[in-house]
Amino acid sequence: MLGYLLQKIGYAILTLFGVITVIFFLFTILPGDPARMMLGQNETAEQVAIVKKKYGFDKPVSQQYLYYLNDLSPLSFHSNNPEDYTYLSKLKYTDVNLFSIAETNVVFKFPYLRESFQKNGKKVSSVISETLPNTVVLAISAILIAMLLGVLLGIISAMFKDGWIDKIIQLLSTIGMSVPSFFSAIIFAWLFGFLLHEYTGLNMTGSLYEVDDFGNGKYLQWKNLILPAIVLGIRPLAVVSQLMRNSLLEVMGTDYIRTAKAKGLTLFTIIRKHALKNALNPVVTAISGWFASMLAGAVFVEYIFGWNGLGKEIVDALNTLDLPIIMGAVIVIATLFIIINIFVDLIYGWLDPKIRN
Numbered sequence: 001m002l003g004y005l006l007q008k009i010g011y012a013i014l015t016l017f018g019v020i021t022v023i024f025f026l027f028t029i030l031p032g033d034p035a036r037m038m039l040g041q042n043e044t045a046e047q048v049a050i051v052k053k054k055y056g057f058d059k060p061v062s063q064q065y066l067y068y069l070n071d072l073s074p075l076s077f078h079s080n081n082p083e084d085y086t087y088l089s090k091l092k093y094t095d096v097n098l099f100s101i102a103e104t105n106v107v108f109k110f111p112y113l114r115e116s117f118q119k120n121g122k123k124v125s126s127v128i129s130e131t132l133p134n135t136v137v138l139a140i141s142a143i144l145i146a147m148l149l150g151v152l153l154g155i156i157s158a159m160f161k162d163g164w165i166d167k168i169i170q171l172l173s174t175i176g177m178s179v180p181s182f183f184s185a186i187i188f189a190w191l192f193g194f195l196l197h198e199y200t201g202l203n204m205t206g207s208l209y210e211v212d213d214f215g216n217g218k219y220l221q222w223k224n225l226i227l228p229a230i231v232l233g234i235r236p237l238a239v240v241s242q243l244m245r246n247s248l249l250e251v252m253g254t255d256y257i258r259t260a261k262a263k264g265l266t267l268f269t270i271i272r273k274h275a276l277k278n279a280l281n282p283v284v285t286a287i288s289g290w291f292a293s294m295l296a297g298a299v300f301v302e303y304i305f306g307w308n309g310l311g312k313e314i315v316d317a318l319n320t321l322d323l324p325i326i327m328g329a330v331i332v333i334a335t336l337f338i339i340i341n342i343f344v345d346l347i348y349g350w351l352d353p354k355i356r357n
Contacts, residue, residue: 029259056085071112113328124328133308139294142233152243182300205306230304236290247279288344
């Protein structure tokens with residue numbers, strides 16, 4: 001199992017390295033001067049030169065790439081020269097100086113995602129740490145809705161196979177998989193947050209935390225989670241219900257289920273005690289994949305509902321060309337995606353030892 005784990009970690013590191021490389025060169029070759037993006041419209045040549053030197057924009061692309069890898073790497077090299085980009089004191093996080101070689105320090109640190117162009121030099125890691133938890137809460141809520149309702153609808157659909165209930169559920173599932181999330185978000189926000197606001201009490205926009213009008217700080221507003229969680233969960237819900245129905249029907253045709261029927265057990269008892277557990281395997285596989293995808297797929301849903309998550313932050317950064325936030329957010333999402341996939345692969349390897357061979 002240890003060898004299997006190390007193999008997966010090795011693949012993950014290579015994948016993440018590829019993602020970082022593509023992201024860096026993709027945004028480096030974009031037209032426009034990053035230094036001018038930071039300073040805005042009223043910059044002077046002297047200010048541009050200072051910013052370029054501070055952030056290493058005056059160096060060749062290959063050297064900038066090495067600087068970027070050095071910033072992201074937990075084990076990095078930093079100079080004692082105050083004029084150098086890698087000068088140690090410029091790092092504003094806790095680090096551990098392992099040892100020194102001449103004028104270079106080898107440091108173990110938290111990955112440095114650099115600073116925002118538009119938020120007065122605020123660290124990208126701080127921006128992400130403020131918004132990522134909201135996205136995780138939204139993704140978990142959506143996946144719970146998809147899992148609970150999807151499994152329930154799949155069971156009902158299988159119990160009434162080819163009946164009118166089954167056909168309605170199949171039709172709704174097909175619509176749910178076909179309609180884009182941003183369109184569903186607009187419809188739900190307009191219908192339940194505007195037209196039916198008097199009855200639902202829900203708002204068209206809002207985040208997990210809202211600022212009190214009387215200056216009492218922030219407070220939780222759980223009702224703002226309902227609409228974006230439902231919208232984000234519609235597509236996985238449709239997939240789960242279809243998978244659950246097909247898997248359950250397949251299990252119901254096995255020999256041990258026929259034996260249970262011959263014993264006189266009711267259909268509900270057979271499903272609850274014998275068929276459900278085995279039918280859930282493909283559902284678990286789908287859920288794990290959807291959860292990782294939701295972290296990246298919540299962008300439009302968050303923006304439409306005004307949910308202060310990482311997706312909305314990415315859209316705002318795209319509008320203002322805040323490249324460090326865009327690059328840092330994509331790297332964080334890719335890292336989370338890779339970690340979740342490793343975790344799922346380890347579960348599969350533990351359940352089925354043949355996979356590890």
